[in-house]
Amino acid sequence: MLSDASPSALLLLLLLLVAALYLLAPPLHPPFPRSATRPLTQVPISVNYHFTRRCNKSCGFCFHTATTSHIEPLPNQKEALRLLAAAGMRKINFAGGEPFLYPKPLGAMLAFCKRELALESVSIVTNGSLVREAFLREHAEDLDILAVSCDSFHEETNVAIGRGEGDQVAQLYRIAGWCRKYGVLFKLNTVVNRLNVREDMNAHVAALKPFRWKCFQVLIVQGENDSAERLRDGNKFTISDGEFDEFCERHRGQACLVPEPNRLMAKSYLILDEYLRFLDRTGKQPSRSILEVGVQRALESVYWDEESFLERGGLYDWARPEGEKGGCGGASVEELDW
Template sequence: MRKINFAGGEPFMYPKFLGPMVQFCKADLGLESVSIVTNGSLVKREFLEQYGRYIDIMAVSCDSFDEQTNIDIGRGKGDQVTQLFRIAGWCREYGIKFKLNTVVCNLNHLEDMNAIIEQIRPFRWKCFQVLLVRGENDSEKTLRDVRKFQISDEQYQDFCRRHEHQASFVAEPNNLMAKSYLVLDEYMRFLDRDGREPSSSILDVDVFTALGQVFWDEESFKQRGGIYDWSRDTTQSGCGVGNNKDLDW
């Protein structure tokens, strides 16, 4: 194991657990990369002051630089962009790589985000095409219904063409995203995106046995840029911990 990513839900709802976990993964396990995905609303400078040295990447989810659009999508209460700039500054201060995640949907696909991207300068900007997952977000009976946010492949490609000149830009269309992630649930089981049940828990069986019980599209993982320079930049301010091995996959 070389890399771990804490996502959610929202990891910063439980900072008293998140902090010691990132410290353990970096300082005790010596992992090359420890990253967090957050909506940013609960990130505090004090947390990064204490634990930033153990974090390689902080990825903030922000779908628009227009606050009303964010509210319409269901993100934030009108201050998400302001907080985004704060977090970008804190990441630079503590030597953490700042990453931006954007889900492209029918409320933001016409937006031109170039000017703000050039201001906040993420090292990596992942732009996902909004994804419908059968049984999870595809009807009025599921917790969320993504159908009202869906866009065509052509609309997504238009968004990509408008922003692909950005050095940090990474496109992630549905065909690459759907089955290329390895996700562990709260029982430490790999989730399957091909209709099967989750794997056995890796607390009970070895990882390779568990992986053999689910489908993972490794080729799509590589095509979507799943392998990249994921260790913190120790040339910035902040205390570097860990190593920067060459990527030998």
């Protein structure tokens, strides 16, 4: 009987009753779907820093076009990188435009990120035309990954796209060899589009042995490549989801293949632009500069699809290898005559 219970037992019973009522009561507000919620804080684990829009190529589907020639002074860039590292950045990818138009500041930023910020991974994405062995010889210890864009192994297709001048494939093989020589992970990027969607690239990919082969479905970005009024009109290069799937199926034997359809790519990249602002791929304005408002406030003002970032494999083994790093396998680079 309750009259025989001790005061402590009665208190415990009362607490249990209150807890049960709390758990059974309906919420005061209906829960939001997960896609509509945002965490109070976000961690910019992997950042793509497009520090210039200038480029020496004219790819017809480019979605980060040369609308400005602005580039921040190197001290500002280093301070922004320091802020990002303090906010949790573990990987930085330098992109453009074409980053090798500025080899000296690029090399300085590589060293800063590796030696002072001690980032896990530092990478570059390039069209490859300006890469020189001397750069890799000097900066290889500060560079984990070098990604080279190549959309076709037929030079006439590269020329039609606007990426090639008739020598891109030979240069690609040279870069792959340099990366192996200096211990840098070699990565291959391909934009699957109307001009290359039926191409069979298996033999070349097997020979090049990239540790990752990213295949992107050509993407239309509002305000960049969405009409004839822009610097680039990517609409004439678009393909269907089914055509993209067929391309990936043709190359499914390549263990390094990482497909990125539009649904995963569009909003899953955290991009810092040449003004040190985060871009918003939903059509909103970019954030203010992280030097002005800090990383967290800048992040809160844009949309970054973190779930798609994880789904497309945004987290992977991205550190420079201690020894030989395997790729897709197959023939050696030297076995194909260029």
